Amino acid sequence: MTVVLGPNRYGKAETRLVRVTRDGGVHHLKDLNVSTALSGDMEDTHLTGDNSAVLPTDTQKNTVYAFARRHGVDQIEEFALLLARHHVGSQPSIRHARVEIEEYSWDRITPAGDPGDRRHSFVRSGAGVRTCVVHHDADGRTTVVSGLADLTVMNTTGSEFHGFARDEYTTLAPATDRILATAVTARWRHASPDPPPGGSYAESHAEVRRCLLEAFAQTHSLSLQQTLYAMGRRALETRPEICEVRLALPNRHHFPVDLEPFGLDNPGEVFYAADRPYGLIEGAVLSEGAPGAGFAWD
Numbered sequence: 064m065t066v067v068l069g070p071n072r073y074g075k076a077e078t079r080l081v082r083v084t085r086d087g088g089v090h091h092l093k094d095l096n097v098s099t100a101l102s103g104d105m106e107d108t109h110l111t112g113d114n115s116a117v118l119p120t121d122t123q124k125n126t127v128y129a130f131a132r133r134h135g136v137d138q139i140e141e142f143a144l145l146l147a148r149h150h151v152g153s154q155p156s157i158r159h160a161r162v163e164i165e166e167y168s169w170d171r172i173t174p175a176g177d178p179g180d181r182r183h184s185f186v187r188s189g190a191g192v193r194t195c196v197v198h199h200d201a202d203g204r205t206t207v208v209s210g211l212a213d214l215t216v217m218n219t220t221g222s223e224f225h226g227f228a229r230d231e232y233t234t235l236a237p238a239t240d241r242i243l244a245t246a247v248t249a250r251w252r253h254a255s256p257d258p259p260p261g262g263s264y265a266e267s268h269a270e271v272r273r274c275l276l277e278a279f280a281q282t283h284s285l286s287l288q289q290t291l292y293a294m295g296r297r298a299l300e301t302r303p304e305i306c307e308v309r310l311a312l313p314n315r316h317h318f319p320v321d322l323e324p325f326g327l328d329n330p331g332e333v334f335y336a337a338d339r340p341y342g343l344i345e346g347a348v349l350s351e352g353a354p355g356a357g358f359a360w361d
């Protein structure tokens with residue numbers, strides 16, 4: 064039997080970077096989790112242990128910190144592009160870089176009556192995590208996917224689920240008024256690797272996020288699948304710089320509690336928030352004629 068090496072990549076996962084920018088007494092904070100993965104002419108290290116083509120993962124970690132100091136950190140997509148282009152350009156053996164970044168957001172603490180010079184206190188925001196995945200290869204092809212995760216949302220009415228298929232194992236009662244709650248993971252593919260026209264990645268991200276939230280709130284839902292499509296559609300119709308949205312929506316079930324044993328009714332007011340199992344609804348929504356994704360989702 065002949066054995067051959069298949070696809071492979073290697074890198075430093077989850078380099079935690081906190082970058083403080085000191086603007087006099089006012090500090091700015093970036094809190095990132097950076098993962099780099101490189102691939103290329105890596106047969107020798109796998110087949111013979113010759114590491115001459117391998118830029119150590121330790122170096123990749125160091126590059127994150129050095130670039131944070133040298134170039135600063137503003138938009139995560141731009142920082143990821145900088146790292147990806149650097150690695151592909153730095154060694155002939157490296158032909159492809161994938162850089163994934165998560166950004167945790169912090170809000171300022173501004174105490175009432177504060178004299179104004181204490182601008183270095185922050186509280187971690189509950190507004191979800193911002194994400195991106197950038198690919199760049201030695202042929203100059205680049206893809207940018209932005210996203211968010213852990214954005215927890217709830218509609219306390221305006222959600223139904225009935226008319227579903229049934230078999231001998233189906234016990235679910237049809238629902239005409241239920242809670243719909245989910246923790247949104249959304250990723251969206253930019254049509255071009257260039258910065259969003261007329262704006263920044265910051266503005267683009269804020270607007271896509273707004274579209275997702277507004278569509279969630281404004282859709283009278285007959286299924287979480289329908290809500291997923293409405294969310295992706297709203298983002299694509301509003302933001303021409305993106306061409307595909309992928310969503311993963313865990314259905315955070317909320318079951319009405321039977322209060323009859325206590326002589327109480329429950330007109331949709333008291334719920335048990337189940338932890339697991341949960342339904343997991345996933346899907347992609349694309350603009351018609353969207354350019355090919357290439358390696359964007361790898």
Ligand SMILES: O=c1[nH]c(=O)c2[nH]c(=O)[nH]c2[nH]1
Pocket residue numbers: 224235285286287288314342
């Ligand atoms: O919105 C829903 N979609 C489903 O596919 C499903 N399945 C289920 O048990 N509850 C729900 N809710």
